[in-house]
Amino acid sequence: MTNTNVSANKPTATIVHESPSPLRVWWMKTNVRYDIAMNSSIIILNIAAILYMKFTKIPFNEVAESWIAYVMGRICNNIGFVIFLHLLYCISTRLALFVVLHFCLPYWLWYIATSTITGLLLCELRDWWKFVNQPQSVAVDQKNRT
Known part of the structure; x- marks a missing residue:
């Protein structure tokens, strides 16, 4: 007699969990890199504007x-x-x-x-x-x- 259980006849395979590792380096995430780049550029522009206002006589x-x-x-x-x-x-x-x-x-x-x-x-x-x-x-x- 053959086994009529359908799930018993299916081949078994291992399922690979493809979510990112929690140990992934934080600076490799794109949002963090974008935030760092934008904040750095804003800080640089603010410093440049402050120095321009300080050393330039604006009437x-x-x-x-x-x-x-x-x-x-x-x-x-x-x-x-x-x-x-x-x-x-x-x-x-x-x-x-x-x-x-x-x-x-x-x-x-x-x-x-x-x-x-x-x-x-x-x-x-x-x-x-x-x-x-x-x-x-x-x-x-x-x-x-x-």
Whole structure:
């Protein structure tokens, strides 16, 4: 009598588990290499920008575009901070509340103070430069002229 069990007639084979080894070197993973490359390039660009700003005299005069760029930079900084807080709120409401109370409230108070003071100082500086650069009249004594 033959065996009618179908599984007994099938040849047996060893199954090779092809998942990556947990002992695989961490720097061989593509995501880690990509993150290291991108973070390195961002750090290098930031250092180059900071050194350029430090060693190059960038004039901030009364040109309207420079004032607009200053204000737009402040606005974009605020928008980025609000987006950051929204992402924190999506993660955890308690975390967002903690960050707002411990970091944002003092930041906003300092922001308002520096915004108003900086604006007033720039207006005073502009008025002073207008006064200094206006044409000067000099009295000339006609009798002592030879």
